[in-house]
Amino acid sequence: MTHVLDHMGLTVSDLDRSIAFYCDVVGMEFQKRGFKTGGEWFDTLTNNSGAVIDAARVGFDGFCLQLVQYQEGGGGTALNGHNRVGNPHLCIRVPDVDEKRRQVVASGDHQATPIVEVAGGPARSFYISDPDGTPIEFIQLRP
Numbered sequence: 001m002t003h004v005l006d007h008m009g010l011t012v013s014d015l016d017r018s019i020a021f022y023c024d025v026v027g028m029e030f031q032k033r034g035f036k037t038g039g040e041w042f043d044t045l046t047n048n049s050g051a052v053i054d055a056a057r058v059g060f061d062g063f064c065l066q067l068v069q070y071q072e073g074g075g076g077t078a079l080n081g082h083n084r085v086g087n088p089h090l091c092i093r094v095p096d097v098d099e100k101r102r103q104v105v106a107s108g109d110h111q112a113t114p115i116v117e118v119a120g121g122p123a124r125s126f127y128i129s130d131p132d133g134t135p136i137e138f139i140q141l142r143p
Helices: 015-025 040-046 097-107
Strands: 008-011 029-033 052-060 063-072 090-093 116-118 123-129 135-141
Touching: 015 029, 015 052, 015 063, 097 123, 097 135
Parallel strands: 008 063, 090 135
Antiparallel strands: 029 052, 052 063, 116 123, 123 135
């Protein structure tokens, strides 16, 4: 049997705000909302008694990002950043990193790092953070 990545889940503090960010800024397509759940099976699966969540799926090109907001049983806010063990970052390949950065900066809503040459030049990229501080990288590969 071949293993296939089904989805990546990301816990967020405000589901509506995160859906808007990942669709409007990152460029993902909205797929589905309304996965509200809780109960004994979910408590067992997540080892988190009393949890109730609301979730949505966004994505593109076969990648699915499940955004999860805990309505009950949630924990505190994680400390995000590259230097934090276990924290993710998402890397989005774009055709024109200069144009993508111009769009992000023009919105006035997100601080973007400068564009850098990655490891001597095979790609160029920059970072912003999602509404909860998860690092999002936009990268353009060189031909």
